[in-house]
Amino acid sequence: MDRVSNRAQRVMVARDQLAGPALEVAPKLLGATVVSEVGGERVVVRITEVEAYEGQDDPASHAFRGPTKRNAVMFGEAGHLYCYFIYGMHWCANITCQRSGTAGAVLLRAADIAEGEPAARDRTARAAPGRTATAVPAGKLASGPARLARSLGLTGSHTGLDLLSDDSPVRLTMLDPPTDYRAGPRVGIAVAAEHPWRFWLPDAASVSAYRPGGRKRLASRRQTGQP
DNA sequence: TTGTCGATTGAG
DNA sequence: TCAATCGACAAT
Numbered sequence: 001m002d003r004v005s006n007r008a009q010r011v012m013v014a015r016d017q018l019a020g021p022a023l024e025v026a027p028k029l030l031g032a033t034v035v036s037e038v039g040g041e042r043v044v045v046r047i048t049e050v051e052a053y054e055g056q057d058d059p060a061s062h063a064f065r066g067p068t069k070r071n072a073v074m075f076g077e078a079g080h081l082y083c084y085f086i087y088g089m090h091w092c093a094n095i096t097c098q099r100s101g102t103a104g105a106v107l108l109r110a111a112d113i114a115e116g117e118p119a120a121r122d123r124t125a126r127a128a129p130g131r132t133a134t135a136v137p138a139g140k141l142a143s144g145p146a147r148l149a150r151s152l153g154l155t156g157s158h159t160g161l162d163l164l165s166d167d168s169p170v171r172l173t174m175l176d177p178p179t180d181y182r183a184g185p186r187v188g189i190a191v192a193a194e195h196p197w198r199f200w201l202p203d204a205a206s207v208s209a210y211r212p213g214g215r216k217r218l219a220s221r222r223q224t225g226q227p
Numbered sequence: 228t229t230g231t232c233g234a235t236t237g238a239g
Numbered sequence: 240t241c242a243a244t245c246g247a248c249a250a251t
Contacts, residue, residue: 051234053234060234061234062234062247065248065249068247068248069247070246070247070248084234084246084247085245085246085247086233086234086235086245086246087232087233087235087236087243087244087245088233088243088244088245088246089235089236089243089244089245090235090236092234092235094234107234109234128236128237144235144236145234145235146235146236147235147236186234187234187235188233188234188235189233189234190232190233211235213233213234214233215232215233
């Protein structure tokens with residue numbers, strides 16, 4: 001088989017692996033590699049922590065209430081990038097899954113930096129000018145979804161990129177799924193927090209800390225008149 | 228058009 | 240423990 005067909009074959013296999021429910025796809029992404037050549041800087045990471053977000057059955061998913069301008073890419077073909085803006089200051093990156101017409105995505109929560117640590121460090125320093133641009137441990141540069149997206153230089157302008165295309169400045173390479181990983185509740189969400197839909201590699205330094213979600217308690221407190 | 232809230236982070 | 244800070248979306 002010639003080189004081009006080999007490549008096409010690899011893409012087909014990867015696309016197929018991503019074309020299922022987020023819950024099944026998420027653990028397969030542990031250990032996978034993301035190459036970012038955004039902004040003229042090359043950063044390569046190995047994914048160590050992810051969360052599954054299903055579509056219209058998952059109240060914590062952006063796709064829960066159906067397609068909108070923001071979440072449109074979640075309803076498209078698997079293997080594309082979905083970046084969203086949160087808390088007025090952070091970007092977070094997802095890889096879409098499922099087949100066209102059905103929403104699903106996997107949030108990238110943490111990664112080890114395999115290449116381009118200086119660039120990731122620069123971006124961290126630039127994000128907090130005048131602040132403690134001092135030694136952030138290498139293992140923490142991409143620990144947490146916003147820090148990971150920042151290390152890779154990803155923003156909303158990159159939403160929709162095909163991570164399986166050789167022409168894309170951001171690319172995903174899937175490896176053999178890991179045999180050893182952990183699962184637990186998703187971080188920071190106020191609804192459907194009971195599902196163990198967060199997956200991580202047990203010995204990775206970059207895995208982020210668990211924080212339960214907030215807010216919802218305030219709303220229910222207001223409704224019930226509880227102090 | 229307005230008000231509420233968030234898949235977070237970093238400082239105090 | 241809390242503020243920062245703004246886009247998306249639901250409720251007017």
